[in-house]
Amino acid sequence: MIATLLLASLLIQDPPSELRVQDLQAHIGFLASDELEGRESGERGEKLAVQYIVQQWERLGLKPIAPDGAYTLAFEAAGKKCTNTAALLPGTDPKLADQILVIGAHHDHAGIGGPGSPGGMGNPGEIHNGADDNASGTAGVIELAEWFAAHPTRRPILFMTFSAEERGLLGSADFVAHPPFPLQNIRAMLNCDMIGRSSDGYLFLGGLGTADEFHALLDPIIENSGLKVEKSDDGMAPSDNSSFHAAGVPALFFFTHIHPDYHMPGDDADKINYPGEVAVLQLVRAIVQAIQDHDGPLTFHERPEMGMPADFNERMSEHFQHIMQRRSLHGSAGLRVIEADGALVLDELREEAPARKAGLQKDDRLVSVNGMPVADKEQLRRALASGQKGEVVTIVVRRGGAERQFQVTLE
Numbered sequence: 143m144i145a146t147l148l149l150a151s152l153l154i155q156d157p158p159s160e161l162r163v164q165d166l167q168a169h170i171g172f173l174a175s176d177e178l179e180g181r182e183s184g185e186r187g188e189k190l191a192v193q194y195i196v197q198q199w200e201r202l203g204l205k206p207i208a209p210d211g212a213y214t215l216a217f218e219a220a221g222k223k224c225t226n227t228a229a230l231l232p233g234t235d236p237k238l239a240d241q242i243l244v245i246g247a248h249h250d251h252a253g254i255g256g257p258g259s260p261g262g263m264g265n266p267g268e269i270h271n272g273a274d275d276n277a278s279g280t281a282g283v284i285e286l287a288e289w290f291a292a293h294p295t296r297r298p299i300l301f302m303t304f305s306a307e308e309r310g311l312l313g314s315a316d317f318v319a320h321p322p323f324p325l326q327n328i329r330a331m332l333n334c335d336m337i338g339r340s341s342d343g344y345l346f347l348g349g350l351g352t353a354d355e356f357h358a359l360l361d362p363i364i365e366n367s368g369l370k371v372e373k374s375d376d377g378m379a380p381s382d383n384s385s386f387h388a389a390g391v392p393a394l395f396f397f398t399h400i401h402p403d404y405h406m407p408g409d410d411a412d413k414i415n416y417p418g419e420v421a422v423l424q425l426v427r428a429i430v431q432a433i434q435d436h437d438g439p440l441t442f443h444e445r446p447e448m449g450m451p452a453d454f455n456e457r458m459s460e461h462f463q464h465i466m467q468r469r470s471l472h473g474s475a476g477l478r479v480i481e482a483d484g485a486l487v488l489d490e491l492r493e494e495a496p497a498r499k500a501g502l503q504k505d506d507r508l509v510s511v512n513g514m515p516v517a518d519k520e521q522l523r524r525a526l527a528s529g530q531k532g533e534v535v536t537i538v539v540r541r542g543g544a545e546r547q548f549q550v551t552l553e
């Protein structure tokens with residue numbers, strides 16, 4: 143972890159003059175690394191992510207807004223302590239201090255799958271790195287914060303990252319329910335959720351109908367962006383902008399569409415289109431500048447419909463079909479284990495269990511699976527996570543003082 147953090151800080155040089163591919167690579171590379179275990183809200187991985195994000199807010203000299211002077215805002219969800227982050231960049235005109243623009247992204251993801259994991263679609267034990275969902279948005283918010291810290295606007299910007307989005311937008315809902323300042327001071331909200339997989343310059347931009355002035359103000363910028371922007375006026379999305387919209391705040395949603403790795407263990411940093419994300423962020427930046435320079439009102443307009451790409455449902459159902467197919471190929475060894483004295487000991491195996499057919503028996507102590515040591519259930523899950531039906535795995539056990547090796551065909 144330390145090595146990665148060091149690498150990230152070496153790559154980010156100041157003063158920042160542009161939105162940079164290398165910075166995004168450093169942020170996403172860390173946030174979506176296996177060390178963060180899929181950043182499940184309330185778990186160790188999220189705490190490491192929050193620590194990293196807070197380091198960025200400190201580095202950029204942004205201001206905490208929590209009553210206790212912290213960059214973190216904690217709340218409880220699913221019986222766990224979850225943490226949003228918030229950092230304020232004051233505007234250059236003190237008279238406009240109560241006209242805040244929020245730029246946000248959720249930093250949590252699906253963890254390592256299995257029961258209780260929010261939305262992970264891989265096999266239990268596989269790390270869902272969530273590089274696009276939503277290390278991409280988190281990195282984008284950090285990169286925008288860096289740029290605006292060097293180029294402040296007249297009105298303040300509040301940079302936020304949300305927890306427990308994957309549990310049902312809980313972090314953003316908690317923030318609008320318990321804001322540390324009057325909610326009417328938030329003029330608009332921009333939400334980046336999955337902005338790292340733009341292909342051919344595609345971007346979905348939702349919520350354009352949530353302020354009466356957005357079209358006149360933003361359409362020319364969108365047309366000149368060079369991106370293929372699919373626009374929607376609708377205010378709702380399965381993401382944090384919906385919480386702000388529901389609280390009466392004009393809110394925009396930036397999204398480069400789903401892909402075969404959506405909520406799957408393969409959502410990795412090396413699949414991000416970094417120059418594509420920079421292009422998206424250039425448009426977000428231009429929109430921020432237009433909103434911040436706009437002296438008239440932004441008039442909230444409720445748009446309760448779900449606004450998503452036209453082919454979203456179609457692509458989502460294709461995605462689910464692929465997952466079902468992948469699941470049906472997943473093979474099991476039929477192991478039943480109990481943890482005892484720092485080792486895994488086999489329980490009584492079902493008669494038809496592949497492990498039993500291969501010769502394993504009750505009270506065998508597991509040593510390794512395919513060469514990977516397995517001392518606890520978590521390690522065992524990981525060792526068998528990607529096994530497919532028909533695949534042969536080598537299981538080493540200790541029986542009566544001697545190590546013995548078995549070839550188990552997964553079923």
Ligand SMILES: [Zn+2]
Pocket residue numbers: 275308405
């Ligand atoms: Zn997600």
